[in-house]
Amino acid sequence: MSITKHSPPFHLGNQGQDEQHYFIRMNLHERLQHHLTWSTFILLAVTGFMVELPEEWVQQFGQYREQVFFWRGIIHRIAAVIMMANMLYQAWYMLLTKPGRSFLYDIMPRFQDIKDAGKNVAYYLKLSHQKPRFDRFNYKEKLEYWTGIIGSIIITVTGIFLWFEEYFSKFIIDVSILVHTMEAILATSAIMVWHFYEVHLKPGKFPMSTVWLDGKISEHEMKEEHPLEYERMMKSEQ
């Protein structure tokens, strides 16, 4: 059912004296994909929003502003190509590898996610004392993942229109400029609010969760955040 069935060392023994158990939450492929995503995202956001700077701020670049503009465009395009390659890499991983397929299966949206979201908000508002029990990916992670995928596709397509502007009509270019910018605003603000809180600012995670670096999640966190997955894995191990 899940990745853990196909990746034996999910339960990697002990670490030191306190018998701290940990699980692999992100394998090497997934970590590499994440690194490519965040690095290109930052480059694209910085070089992209640069053109929106007010004139007075641009003046601060002084004599270098022409160079800044030139390299801004080059870096934006290079990062865009890496981002697109990363999307193809993810597609290959999801469809053609066993851990990828199980990842895709686990992250598929289900009706249960809507129920979970309702239950979770009720729990936040103290209407219920029962916290919903999540599987490998909770509704927050699924929402972020799929909006990210859809947004990447939209921004890639409009970006290609803008890159090869002469082959399309002026109207398509106008729509593309609008959608490209709006999609960038949406993505950046969503990442700031949704993702940065979840992995950086949330009490207990601050300054940041280290899953993205070593891929490891502690047994305690596993029980807290992904109890269904934890139980399933412990059962399959026995």
Added chain:
Amino acid sequence: MRCPMRIVTTLVFVVFGLSNEAMRIIFLIINCILCLPAFLLAVDEENCLLCHKYSGLGRIDEFGKKHLYYINGDLYNRSVHGKIRCSECHVGIDKFPHGSVKKVDCAMECHLTEPSTLKPFSHAPMIEKFELSVHGRTEKGELKRHSDDLPTCTYCHWNTIYHDGVDFYHRGGEIIQEVMDRCLGCHSNNEWTDTFFHHFIERLYQRRSSQRMVELCSSCHEDEERMARHGLKTVGTFRDTFHWQALKFGDPNAPNCINCHAPVGYLSHEIMRRDDERSAIHKKNLVRTCSNIGSSQSCHPNATLRFAQGEVHPIQFKAGLFAKAQAKPTLQENIDKGKVKPFQSLLASLVNVDIDKGQPYQNIVLVLIKYFYMFFIGILISLMIIHQILDFFATLREMRTRRYRHEHH
């Protein structure tokens, strides 16, 4: 020498007053002997700067308008007209005080000989072309309506100082010396050669930076009232386009107003109405204008008709992060004139957008997309923020409970 002399002359003015002819002659003689720098004598043959060099020289006319008659001789000397005597342009000055003098007519013949024809030089040919353009004040020999709104020569040209030539072709000032040395090989008059050289490089440069060019055109074309008098829209949305974004970074490829409205093969003095076939932005010429082949800029060499058609500064097509307020809608006017059909007007009134003749639905689509995103982003991000704040307090609550349990077991 200058400072004490200024005190002396001020005293002279104070004590004897301006009308005292005898004092003025004495003053002139003293000045000629003591005060006037040699380099000014060379240009100012008529000695106009004798009075006009004083920065306070001016008057307030009967309408309360201030006139300043001060001329900075040093700056004038280095300006494009620096070698022309004052009376060449300011004709009819024959007495002191000058009284009412006619305004300068740029179409006048100069004393200069135009070297290619050996006839007296004049700006008249350019002014003739300009008068036929959309900016000209007359049409078929009659003054246009609201002709006061239209620019005069001096609105754009203000006897600029010659470009110093530094940063020519992205090189430092040394190239100027190299070229000058070559010129001086044959032309022995140093001063004349210098002037003539600058006369040339002035025309190899674009005199204004692109940003200043946009500012100049916008100084009229962003004035809503003035544009409305002529049935035009303001050009404010140019500052929403990628053209402007590149331009504010000083990209040499980015077009200012002139680059599209008077590209290669057109003169900026001959800008025509957009429905005139001689206009660079007439439908027939648009592909050539966008491709701009033969220019020093590389624009859109593969431009097609499909690419070139459409509004270049359209309404509301930009996300408008820092954009200025958009042009006011003129929907009612369009309905009144019968330009807009009822269904279009209904759609447009929903989104409150100006409908253009050529592309009624395109603007509506753009505005709908924009509003969809604005609402979508607003609602989604607000919900996300609320969700995360709730999560924050729930997590704190959980941590407290856990600590409590830990301490009591």
